[in-house]
Amino acid sequence: MQINDPIVGARDVNLWYGRNHALRDISLNIKEKAVTAIIGPSGCGKSTFLKTINRMTDLVEGVRLEGLIEFRERPIRQYDIVELRRRVGMVFQKPNPFPKSIYENIVFGLRIQGIKNRGQLQEVAERSLRQAALWDEVKDRLQDSAMSLSGGQQQRLCIARALAVNPEVILMDEPCSALDPVATAKIEDLIAELKRDYTIVIVTHNMQQAARVSDSTAFFLMGELIEYDSTIKVFENPEDQRTEDYITGRFG
Amino acid sequence: MNERTALLPKPPVPGATRRTHLKDRLIERGLLGVASLTIVFLFLILLFLIQRSLPAIQEVGLREFLTGTRWMPSSRNPGYGAFAMIFSSVMVAAGALVLSAPWGVGVAVFVSELAPKALKEVLKPTVETLAIFPSVVIGFVGLVVVAPRLASLLGLSHGLTALTGIIMLSIMALPTIISISEDAINSVPREYKEAAYALGATKTETILRVTLPAARSGISAAIMLGFGRAIGETMTLLMVAGNALSLPITHVFGIPVPNLLASVRTLTATIAIEGLDVPWRSLHFHSLFVLGGILFTFTFVVNLIADIVLHKWEVK
Numbered sequence: 272m273q274i275n276d277p278i279v280g281a282r283d284v285n286l287w288y289g290r291n292h293a294l295r296d297i298s299l300n301i302k303e304k305a306v307t308a309i310i311g312p313s314g315c316g317k318s319t320f321l322k323t324i325n326r327m328t329d330l331v332e333g334v335r336l337e338g339l340i341e342f343r344e345r346p347i348r349q350y351d352i353v354e355l356r357r358r359v360g361m362v363f364q365k366p367n368p369f370p371k372s373i374y375e376n377i378v379f380g381l382r383i384q385g386i387k388n389r390g391q392l393q394e395v396a397e398r399s400l401r402q403a404a405l406w407d408e409v410k411d412r413l414q415d416s417a418m419s420l421s422g423g424q425q426q427r428l429c430i431a432r433a434l435a436v437n438p439e440v441i442l443m444d445e446p447c448s449a450l451d452p453v454a455t456a457k458i459e460d461l462i463a464e465l466k467r468d469y470t471i472v473i474v475t476h477n478m479q480q481a482a483r484v485s486d487s488t489a490f491f492l493m494g495e496l497i498e499y500d501s502t503i504k505v506f507e508n509p510e511d512q513r514t515e516d517y518i519t520g521r522f523g
Numbered sequence: 524m525n526e527r528t529a530l531l532p533k534p535p536v537p538g539a540t541r542r543t544h545l546k547d548r549l550i551e552r553g554l555l556g557v558a559s560l561t562i563v564f565l566f567l568i569l570l571f572l573i574q575r576s577l578p579a580i581q582e583v584g585l586r587e588f589l590t591g592t593r594w595m596p597s598s599r600n601p602g603y604g605a606f607a608m609i610f611s612s613v614m615v616a617a618g619a620l621v622l623s624a625p626w627g628v629g630v631a632v633f634v635s636e637l638a639p640k641a642l643k644e645v646l647k648p649t650v651e652t653l654a655i656f657p658s659v660v661i662g663f664v665g666l667v668v669v670a671p672r673l674a675s676l677l678g679l680s681h682g683l684t685a686l687t688g689i690i691m692l693s694i695m696a697l698p699t700i701i702s703i704s705e706d707a708i709n710s711v712p713r714e715y716k717e718a719a720y721a722l723g724a725t726k727t728e729t730i731l732r733v734t735l736p737a738a739r740s741g742i743s744a745a746i747m748l749g750f751g752r753a754i755g756e757t758m759t760l761l762m763v764a765g766n767a768l769s770l771p772i773t774h775v776f777g778i779p780v781p782n783l784l785a786s787v788r789t790l791t792a793t794i795a796i797e798g799l800d801v802p803w804r805s806l807h808f809h810s811l812f813v814l815g816g817i818l819f820t821f822t823f824v825v826n827l828i829a830d831i832v833l834h835k836w837e838v839k
């Protein structure tokens with residue numbers, strides 16, 4: 272799929288976990304201020320690919336990466352890792368708030384940047400919580416432990432925490448897989464809301480979700496990118512037989 | 524048979540069931556017996572401790588033991604004040620922790636978060652080996668290696684001081700602190716650290732702001748158990764701390780402060796020294812049990828707090 276001025280661009284990316292060749296020649300451009308979904312069966316490399324973008328794969332021992340990934344036309348290797356991860360935020364599969372207060376969770380990213388001004392911290396906390404559609408539910412108990420929130424609230428808190436450092440891209444790794452349908456719907460509404468200001472890349476094993484929230488969809492299979500096109504095209508008229516088999520539920 | 528019942532496991536052969544049940548029950552009962560026996564013994568020791576110390580408490584009064592500073596139980600004009608020993612015990616144990624807590628937690632962080640795999644595999648058994656050294660060996664090392672060097676370093680007439688005891692004790696408390704802190708640090712979910720890294724935190728920031736706070740109750744428990752270990756230690760202190768019966772307090776600009784360079788005698792050392800030749804069933808004999816009771820109270824309370832704190836950590 273032709274994308275001009277991509278915010279993230281991957282060219283011929285190969286990745287090995289030890290001897291396991293997990294990503295094979297992935298080339299894929301991601302459009303700014305849009306939602307890109309990555310779908311595929313378990314173990315197809317979709318989460319791995321997502322984690323290469325903010326270099327979370329660096330944390331895994333024995334990983335080897337080849338090829339080029341650019342963020343804003345500059346190779347991610349050339350970024351200071353702290354800056355890259357501030358500009359490319361991440362939301363994980365399982366909600367993972369810190370065992371701290373709701374407030375401290377949100378301002379964590381600012382605190383490690385050395386921001387101490389209380390007014391500024393409070394302002395950012397409120398703004399992020401509003402953006403994550405959580406403010407009304409927690410505004411009276413910001414000092415309560417984040418662990419006291421429900422799973423869906425925790426995941427929105429994690430989104431607010433990622434938003435607080437003002438990222439440009441938000442990577443979401445199956446953000447709803449641990450949530451019930453109501454909480455899932457809230458996150459999906461939120462994604463639709465956020466794409467006005469942010470670029471979102473979402474990995475999901477839920478094809479309906481990909482169809483509902485995304486503008487374009489990439490289908491991964493066994494470490495390869497099989498098909499990448501507008502979501503409508505991928506779901507209604509896929510080019511590749513394997514894509515069709517997957518989305519019609521013949522395997523996966 | 525409908526589909527549902529077909530899925531249930533088949534009932535096992537009746538004879539086999541009874542036999543395994545009997546075996547299970549025997550093993551269960553046996554283990555329960557052993558466990559109960561442990562508790563019974565513990566209570567018997569406690570009961571014995573109370574019973575043997577009662578005559579001295581009735582005769583002298585608990586207050587004299589806790590606040591008096593004159594310990595001369597075999598004198599013609601006997602004194603039973605144990606305050607100097609209680610103070611020495613606490614001072615030496617607390618002093619040891621001042622050294623071994625940051626040291627031990629530092630090692631635990633290094634082993635669990637920073638050390639490369641190969642080094643980790645060397646460090647862990649080394650720390651565990653430290654725990655199996657007999658205290659008399661550590662005491663001997665303190666006596667012949669540490670004490671003389673400390674004396675010449677600080678210009679003292681001899682090196683048998685509270686400080687020497689503190690140094691040796693801190694080494695002995697290390698394994699406890701390291702292994703329990705390490706467990707606490709390892710049990711911090713990986714997801715917390717990932718979240719911190721994904722927000723741009725460095726390794727140091729992640730350790731200081733996420734991992735250690737999340738492990739703090741486990742680490743506090745580790746330090747308290749280290750205190751329990753230190754306050755109960757006998758042989759090493761007997762050998763290196765000088766065994767002087769005075770209150771180790773000195774005045775700096777008129778303010779009383781603990782004197783680490785004084786020779787001290789702890790509760791444990793006193794029991795060990797005097798217990799050997801005390802006249803059976805004398806007041807002196809009973810008063811040594813009072814010292815034991817005081818020591819027991821200390822370790823019991825500290826362990827109890829540690830246990831509560833650890834439990835809180837597990838629930839989280």
